[in-house]
Amino acid sequence: MTNLLDIKELVSTCLQCGTCTASCPNSFAMDITPRKLWRLVLMDRTEDVFNSTTFALCSTCYYCTLRCPRGLELTTAMSMLKAAAAKENIPKYRVSAHFYSSFMESVRRHGRVRETEFLTLYFMAMKNPLLPMKITPLGIRLLKKNKVKFEMPSKPGTGNLTRLFEKVSQMEEDK
């Protein structure tokens, strides 16, 4: 399991005062509160941390970071947990991981996201034939409002960010 050392260091001075929890606009949907999440991180309960989806629900509004009396960068810590979960292929985090990677794949190809391609990639990664059906009603609604465009593939090479992506992953490995 991923070593949480970096994240632990980031939140080490946490007082468990609960300001983050009270601040969080998404805490109603979380299975454990942010405060409990940090407590688990500090107590090395890695398994419990990744059994929860709390960090996946962080919408990076930065309220907690702004209000934490210890000045902890909690939003950064949430992102680090997301990254760790994606890397480790944590089952509970599978949906989010595929979602993000499909999104980024589209960006890599074109330098921007193409919704139809992004969703196609996502459905393929999820390997669940029922999933497209599930979001069909939403798709239709969006289509009606002209929010989704069916685009032709652009010229190969236009806006391609492969080199940038390679460089970044190289840098991440070196670190």
Added chain:
Amino acid sequence: MTEISSDALVVGGGISGIRSALDLAERGFSITLIEKEGYTGGMPAKLDHQFPTNGCGICRMLPMAERDSSEQFCLRRGLFHDRINVLLSTTLEELEGEAGGYKATLKRKNTFIDPGRCIGCGECARVCPVNALDEFNAGLCDRKAVFLPSPHAIPNTYVIDPDLCNLCSECVSVCPTSAITLPEDRKKEFSILVVDDELIVRDSLKEMFEFEGFSVSAAGSGQEALDLLEEGEFSLMLLDIKMPGMEGTEVLKRAKEKDTDLSVIMMTAYATVESAVETLKVGAHEYIVKPFDDEELIKMVYSVFNTMRTDDRETVELQTGAVILSCGTSYYTPDNEMDTFGWNTYPDVVTSIEFERILSGTGPFSGELKRPSDGGKPQKIAWLQCVGSRNLQTESEYCSSVCCMYALKEAMLVKNKFGSDIETTIYYMDMRCFVKDFERYRKDAEDCGVILKRARPHSVTLEQNGSLCVRISEASASLNEEHFDMVVLSVGQRPAFQTAELAEITGVELNEFGFPKDGIFENDGKKGVFVSGSFSGLKDISETMLYSSSASLRAAQVMKLPEKGMEPGRTGGNGTNQATARDVSMEEPVTAAVLCKCPSDSPEKAGFVESFCTTHPLIDDFSSVDGLCTAEGWNLLLETIKEKEFNRVLIFACLPCLFKGKLAELSEFTGLSECYLDFVDVSEMPEDLIEFQINTAVSKIRQARVPATRAVSVSKRVLVIGGGIAGMNAALSCSQAGIETVLVEKESELGGNLSWLHSNIDGTDFTDILEATKKEVEKNPLISVMKDSFVADTSGETGNFITIVRSDDQGDGETGHTIRHGAAVIATGSNEADVEEYRIGEHDAIMTTREYEEKKENGELNQDDLKTVVMIQCVQSRNMDRQYCSRVCCSSSIKQALALKDANPDKEIYILYRDIMTYGFSETYYKQAREKGIIFIRYTPDRPPRLDIKDDKVSVTVYESILESDIEIKTDALILASGMKPAPADELAEMFNIKQDDYGFILQGDVKWRPCDTTMDGIFVCGTAAGPRNVHESIASAQAAAQRALRIAGRDTLASSRITAQIKESLCSLCERCIDACPYSARMVDYDRRKIHINPALCQGCGSCAAVCPNSASYVSNLADQQFFNIIEAAV
């Protein structure tokens, strides 16, 4: 060679300054006390209530011995002492010299109102058109440019704020005594040159400043400006940067070459801000970015104008031996962008200081509880703790130490004064009631219905219906939204204003947060500048008192001991020496009455008083004088009564006339003792009450007798009981003042608890301090150390005690040493509390803090073997037997945990706590401990940690409230933070006739205001004998106790005051009722002579004895029975 002066300068007239000044004055030094505001008393002058009494006790600082040297007035009204010269509205500007001989330059603000003429009628404020925020009321209401600095000060002299005054001179015309001389209009002499290439800018600025009253010239180009500068004198130039021809920067350079004193404000467009910043380096005063707000520029110009004018201040030079800095602290203003509590946005969100003013009788609502927004009575009030404390976002890593207690107090006051139906909730992180009696106070608060919630609200929002909403998350509970009518922010402490400037002037060192260091450990004896009271930060009233006395003691060490002022007879302030005063008690009373015709009183009343007096059979003469409170009126009074034949004087005037100095002056002038003179306040009274007042006063002075003042000679020696670090420091402090000291220690070695305690949390090494102190004590010729000894018996009273000290090896038949001493300091200290819980003794791994320290020191315990360590806090503290917090255990556990982690970061350390009591700056170590990975788990008393010993391994199970589950920790060591219990002192307390609290600690004379006094004057207490303290605080308290003891033992005689109780022995039946009734223990039975003995130095003249005496044998001088009967008769 510097000439040593015996005078000390005290900077800051708050309670710490008053304490330091009174301490030194009582020891005979002369003090100059300066205060930047227009009133003394500092922050407590604004507070009507202090915990734990929920009343005000500031007067308890007044001297109890030699009372007559100081006015027995409420200290919120003012400080009056013969040897203290108070300079208000004065600041320290420069300091030269060294310890023993400083030259201080003071700046005294001109108030433009002659205090010798002002009668405090307030007409000026009524007509003043300028409104400004009232700082005394924390900005909750307005005041005028002419105002009363404090609502209760005596004398109540108005002052003018020259920065606000618009010189309209309305006040001058209404002042009945012509006391106001307005500042001269210097604006015409202040000429401004406006340089801008745009005509419209030039003209509008010219018009604007001419309207303000300045003389203004204008130039359209750089060259034109330089020509004008050549021709005439200018004080200020407003200079545009971007101009065709010559640029502003060039004009500035040339202008500065010609006239270096010229002030220049640069005006710049956004594009040239960088070059504007550059101009500051070549002599521009300030810059402003176009387009600017007119008000902003006007403010800038006024600030230049105000620094250049000199008529608003005068410079005073002073020779002084030592300087005591007692500037107090300021409080956090929650207007930072990181503050999301809505202060200054929602009117019903107030700071605790504002709330104190709302509760105050002299506050904006006259003591009614009202919401600032609509004046309605709030039904639900919330307190938010740690606003501007324990928060990195507001640059305050420390705990402010006082806020938990004042929040509890305010909540309790609301409940008690305004109705228990008002809901009060305090949101806190750790409730820090770390002082001995505070835990009980917290319990009282909870009992009376104050709700405490451990949660930290992140912000306050205003709901549609006008209520204030906080969103919180308690440990395990889900989110809650709670609604209130009013929110109080418990704001933390900050360094006093201008601390940095003062540090620069005086060379005092500051810590990382900008608070001055108190110098208790670093005292090298060379510096003559001392930091007193809460100036060093984060102290409550009681600690402020300790650290103020400690600073004044150290200051006295660098000054020459005064010779004058210590001799008997100079009881000060009595005006006429009582010995030379005319005894007129046998003469036929001839009474003169003088009425002050106050311009603010109605002429009808004056007429009534006159007709009543002239027809009064017992008043022989009547005259009236205008404005007695003015210097002119006073001289007129002296002249009026000079020509007359009389031996009693009655004066009708209002309060500001009544203070000490006036009566003394009159006594000196007439040669009559003060008891034949009286003031009667007849202002704002109905006629029948005036008759009543006059009748009683006449009766009182007719029968008065000059009381005999008696002096008690003093045994100039101090007895210190207990040879720990506190006792040794107390002994050293006394010996440094040249007073012989006897130090009694029951063990064979000095050192007390420091023999096993080797360092504190900030790394101070006690081994060195202990060795140095021991050596100094043992080689000091004035200190005789008696080891293996104990106090066997004692008798006597303040100034003269006789104590028998016996040593352990003496047989019962031997008598022991007899010691005569004037005062005693009890420093019997404390021990580690006995632990019975957590299966102590059953396993080697389970030990107390002290056992751990000892085992570590003697090598019994190898630190490397400890992979996991668990510490449990509050083991013998905050329980049913010991309701107090032991104060030091949290810091000491964190100290040990940090040491273990430093040795090996892989060790797992758990601290199980209830509330972490790292008050003050030690909060930074708590943060450090968390940073290093020490796990803190909170437990509650109803779910304490459980212990299991299996296979010779100790394991602790504790419920973790955030994870909502039990956690089991297998540990190599279990350290129990065992808390403090007082060393047995029951016998000692009984012998000295002093009281102890429920736990056996010595009871303090007053927990807040006299923390080193016991219930008996002449006996003082320091160190942990009075309650849990750390080493730093113990040393400060030892110095404070020594200072208190030296007031008595440092002088030859103790004078009684004029009004004391006396006894007619022929009537006394020795029933001893008066002995129980005396609150000051000033009486005892002398069985040998079969009479009651009164110690005149202790007696405060309260009259309790006279009231209980069945035979009228006991009476108070100048209030004898017959005299009183006459007064009553006159009254009815």
